[in-house]
Amino acid sequence: MIKKEEILRKALEQFNERGYSEVGVRELARLLKISPGNLSYHFSKKEDILMALLEQFSAQNSSFYDHYLTLAPTNAHFLALMEKIFNSQYDYRGVYIGNQFVQAELQNQDRFNYQSIAAKRAATFQNIFRELEAAGQLRVDEKNIDFLVAYITLFGRFWISEATLFNRSPDKHKTIRHYLSLVAKQLSLFATEEGKKSIDEFSSSIT
């Protein structure tokens, strides 16, 4: 008996390597050594596989945010959060990017409606930056917070798209380090002296 887990693992591997739209269900079934009909039995639509993987990705990310909230609000912890998210985005890049292709259909399913997800994420980042301000890590007014939220929302959503336009499987650690350093630099533009020390502390830990 084939487990859903096996299908998802192989599907993610293929999506990452060749892109969601390039992977056919017949081919996926062949790689799994099962019939196309059997694959259909477990996931009646190709999109269902995408959804299941997005579910995994989403759950993992939620746990990262939850964990962050238990820590003291420092720039270093914030960057560590971003590092975890970036790693996760890299691991799920095939579905994360492919997500865009099927947004039209996903709009219906509120679970993955981009508008509601983006709104929640923006609110989360707004709170995070407010806390960092209160903790003396950032020197920002509300306008600056909105700017940083807009920055991190777009940047955090599309860095992996840019990275994989060059190369579908770029060096994971090198690529993440590069984009993390850009986030760190952006943050440092609004950091207090204390906050800058925290950023340096994080930066030296990843090099």
Place this chain on the structure above:
Amino acid sequence: MIKKEEILRKALEQFNERGYSEVGVRELARLLKISPGNLSYHFSKKEDILMALLEQFSAQNSSFYDHYLTLAPTNAHFLALMEKIFNSQYDYRGVYIGNQFVQAELQNQDRFNYQSIAAKRAATFQNIFRELEAAGQLRVDEKNIDFLVAYITLFGRFWISEATLFNRSPDKHKTIRHYLSLVAKQLSLFATEEGKKSIDEFSSSIT
């Protein structure tokens, strides 16, 4: 006799409204009141339509850069350049975003190889920022220039993707104004007093 221009116009309209992958060649032919075979005669592959539209888009953008280089290097002129580019990206959003979907195939055709295009664009922005520094508009060292180039490259490539994830046809002027204001803010973080005046000058001209 149907002109290639008519096909491209209708195709762009459809790609913008419904997305590249959602528009079928048969349907496009029906909308143009011609047979699918006739469409094949003018553009033997669907991708050829995409390429022709990207060609138009690319030519238009080049003219914007060329024009900018004839002007005095000021932040206001730079932002005016970005405004033109943003307008163009919006108008071609269907192919601009769809571009990502077919990158795998486009990698072969050097004309639209993302790596070479991105490298050229990065070099262009690097020169622009260096000139703005020399003209006393920006206060930046080479590291800051690299940071700004990385920022404008990613932001300028993906703002339209973010905007259309919410709504395939968001209000053009409102959306562009929003994203331009983010660019202006980012630029102001590195601007001299003189440079800030130039940014304000531009900002007041678009509100």
Place this chain on the structure above:
DNA sequence: GTCTATACAAGGATAGAC
């Protein structure tokens, strides 16, 4: 050169036997 009609291949989806 311009167009229609048609055939073919590939991929997603489904019905029904076992």
Place this chain on the structure above:
DNA sequence: GTCTATCCTTGTATAGAC
């Protein structure tokens, strides 16, 4: 739970009319 056979849609290619 697994398979085979089949259907439908979509991109693509081509024969042949005008």
